[in-house]
Amino acid sequence: MHELSICQSLIDMIADEARRQAFNRVEVVRIEVGRFAGVEPGALAFGFEVASRGTVCDGARLEIVDLPGLAYCFACEESVELSDRLAPCPKCGGGRLQPTGGDELRVKDLEVV
Numbered sequence: 540m541h542e543l544s545i546c547q548s549l550i551d552m553i554a555d556e557a558r559r560q561a562f563n564r565v566e567v568v569r570i571e572v573g574r575f576a577g578v579e580p581g582a583l584a585f586g587f588e589v590a591s592r593g594t595v596c597d598g599a600r601l602e603i604v605d606l607p608g609l610a611y612c613f614a615c616e617e618s619v620e621l622s623d624r625l626a627p628c629p630k631c632g633g634g635r636l637q638p639t640g641g642d643e644l645r646v647k648d649l650e651v652v
């Protein structure tokens with residue numbers, strides 16, 4: 540499962556951070572997931588639970604912050620929100636779009652003890 544390996548690398552990163560900042564336990568992990576990141580939130584939550592066992596994240600609550608898919612439309616000269624990576628501009632129907640957001644998959648912050 541793709542989401543499990545994502546969670547394993549997130550937790551590895553948090554474990555490194557725990558060593559650097561000398562905390563022992565994480566209560567909340569907040570991650571930002573863009574609409575086009577290609578991960579399924581339910582699978583991510585499950586992967587996190589499995590991957591966190593026996594780590595500093597054991598028992599932590601995973602909070603997923605959804606970020607919209609964003610693109611800059613050259614015709615409208617503004618940023619628009621897309622429901623699909625290949626969708627046309629919702630305002631003018633044009634296809635000259637520069638993706639600007641939606642691929643995010645990162646830890647936003649942690650609440651630690």
Ligand SMILES: [Zn+2]
Pocket residue numbers: 612613614615616628629630631632633
């Ligand atoms: Zn447009």
